[in-house]
Amino acid sequence: MTTQDYDIIIVGGGMVGASLALALKNTQYRIALIEAFDFKTDQQPSYDDRGIALSYGSQRIFDTMGLWSQLAPYSTAIEHIHISDRGHFGATRLSAQQEKVPALGQVILARAMGHVLNQAMQSHSHLDLHCPRKVTQLHQYDDNVSIQLDNNAAITGKLIVAADGANSTIRQLLGLSITEQHYQQTAITANVTTDKAHQHRAFERFTEHGPIALLPMPDNRSSLVWTIKSGQEKNLLNLTDHDFLARLQEEFGYRLGRFTQVGKRAHYPLKLTQTDQMIQQRLVFIGNAAHNLHPIAGQGFNLGLRDVASLAEVLSHHPQDCGHASLLHDYQQWQQQDQDDVIAATNTLVRLFSNANPLLGHARAAGLTLLDLCSPAKHVIAQRSMGLARKQPKLARGIAL
Numbered sequence: 001m002t003t004q005d006y007d008i009i010i011v012g013g014g015m016v017g018a019s020l021a022l023a024l025k026n027t028q029y030r031i032a033l034i035e036a037f038d039f040k041t042d043q044q045p046s047y048d049d050r051g052i053a054l055s056y057g058s059q060r061i062f063d064t065m066g067l068w069s070q071l072a073p074y075s076t077a078i079e080h081i082h083i084s085d086r087g088h089f090g091a092t093r094l095s096a097q098q099e100k101v102p103a104l105g106q107v108i109l110a111r112a113m114g115h116v117l118n119q120a121m122q123s124h125s126h127l128d129l130h131c132p133r134k135v136t137q138l139h140q141y142d143d144n145v146s147i148q149l150d151n152n153a154a155i156t157g158k159l160i161v162a163a164d165g166a167n168s169t170i171r172q173l174l175g176l177s178i179t180e181q182h183y184q185q186t187a188i189t190a191n192v193t194t195d196k197a198h199q200h201r202a203f204e205r206f207t208e209h210g211p212i213a214l215l216p217m218p219d220n221r222s223s224l225v226w227t228i229k230s231g232q233e234k235n236l237l238n239l240t241d242h243d244f245l246a247r248l249q250e251e252f253g254y255r256l257g258r259f260t261q262v263g264k265r266a267h268y269p270l271k272l273t274q275t276d277q278m279i280q281q282r283l284v285f286i287g288n289a290a291h292n293l294h295p296i297a298g299q300g301f302n303l304g305l306r307d308v309a310s311l312a313e314v315l316s317h318h319p320q321d322c323g324h325a326s327l328l329h330d331y332q333q334w335q336q337q338d339q340d341d342v343i344a345a346t347n348t349l350v351r352l353f354s355n356a357n358p359l360l361g362h363a364r365a366a367g368l369t370l371l372d373l374c375s376p377a378k379h380v381i382a383q384r385s386m387g388l389a390r391k392q393p394k395l396a397r398g399i400a401l
């Protein structure tokens with residue numbers, strides 16, 4: 001069997017791997033993308049019915065990549081965010097108007113994003129899709145890398161980008177270690193309908209049983225992420241729709257009126273994983289393969305897309321050898337701090353708001369009230385959640401590669 005040679009081999013065609021292939025569309029790199037699931041079927045696990053909150057920064061990245069016009073018809077703007085703590089007074093409100101942006105973010109179904117990204121990859125002239133295929137072997141050399149696929153095909157390249165998710169096969173093939181933290185929590189997701197219009201408001205409500213996030217979607221629907229202690233998910237999953245909505249109503253209250261309908265429920269056990277080595281010889285981990293986060297702040301994909309934008313920019317400066325160690329160090333220097341900061345902030349939120357201690361409850365309520373009164377602090381939080389707090393890659397500043 002002949003060996004196919006490329007510049008860049010992307011392993012994993014989920015949201016992050018596909019976004020990288022598309023971010024590099026205007027470069028000269030010859031790219032192979034290996035994906036385990038057939039793009040033409042509905043089987044790809046990353047593209048399910050969960051709502052993904054895209055930050056304002058992510059929207060700008062997709063806009064510069066020329067993809068926002070295709071994503072926009074499937075998106076719902078977040079104009080306000082309301083953060084509250086059940087059983088305590090005190091709430092914080094963020095608004096697009098205060099931040100002087102058209103929207104704080106956008107919500108899009110993962111399935112719709114998959115559809116747009118997969119369509120866009122079809123017209124990428126120097127991208128070969130190897131799909132459905134899995135990587136079975138990997139060898140790193142001084143001046144190239146080679147992989148073998150499950151049909152025995154061999155592929156070589158200058159750089160491997162592992163975007164193969166939290167259980168990265170590439171990481172396992174290399175026997176690399178990860179830092180792992182089990183939260184003993186499970187997220188239940190579903191799309192729910194309310195009898196009051198959401199008016200483009202997103203809600204984060206902390207309850208003694210775990211945080212509830214509701215993100216605005218079309219037609220008075222909201223995308224629910226309900227985090228509960230692991231082990232209790234069966235109770236909620238086995239309830240009738242009527243009883244499930246009654247429980248949700250009890251926990252969330254009536255800010256959106258009555259919950260009237262619920263779609264298919266799904267559940268995800270939550271843990272943090274972070275690779276101990278973001279870069280290796282001619283190899284880099286991005287997206288969930290590098291960092292898998294708790295969804296409490298809706299930052300996982302947004303961070304993954306910043307990995308994409310930063311890596312694409314570094315790659316656009318080094319056309320001679322795109323797997324060179326200096327390039328990978330430049331990338332690490334750029335993205336490591338962003339990843340560490342987002343992981344630390346997410347962990348603090350999980351700890352602070354999953355703790356039923358009544359003293360902590362009062363402190364949280366006081367904190368939310370103070371925050372609501374303090375515009376500069378609110379601005380800092382809004383900038384962070386919009387993905388604008390750090391040095392912005394070109395793609396996020398509207399500059400094409």
Ligand SMILES: Cc1cc2nc3c(=O)[nH]c(=O)nc-3n(C[C@H](O)[C@H](O)[C@H](O)COP(=O)(O)OP(=O)(O)OC[C@H]3O[C@@H](n4cnc5c(N)ncnc54)[C@H](O)[C@@H]3O)c2cc1C
Binds near residue numbers: 034046
């Ligand atoms: C409940 C929930 C809600 C969330 N909400 C938000 C949100 O609001 N905002 C946000 O920013 N993020 C959110 N996230 C996080 C977001 O879903 C992830 O960050 C994102 O899906 C990661 O994408 P990825 O491409 O890195 O990984 P994945 O989606 O896991 O994709 C990896 C891909 O690699 C492929 N693959 C795996 N192994 C191989 C192999 N050996 N060979 C070839 N291909 C392979 C897989 O088939 C898959 O397509 C949420 C997550 C959860 C669980």
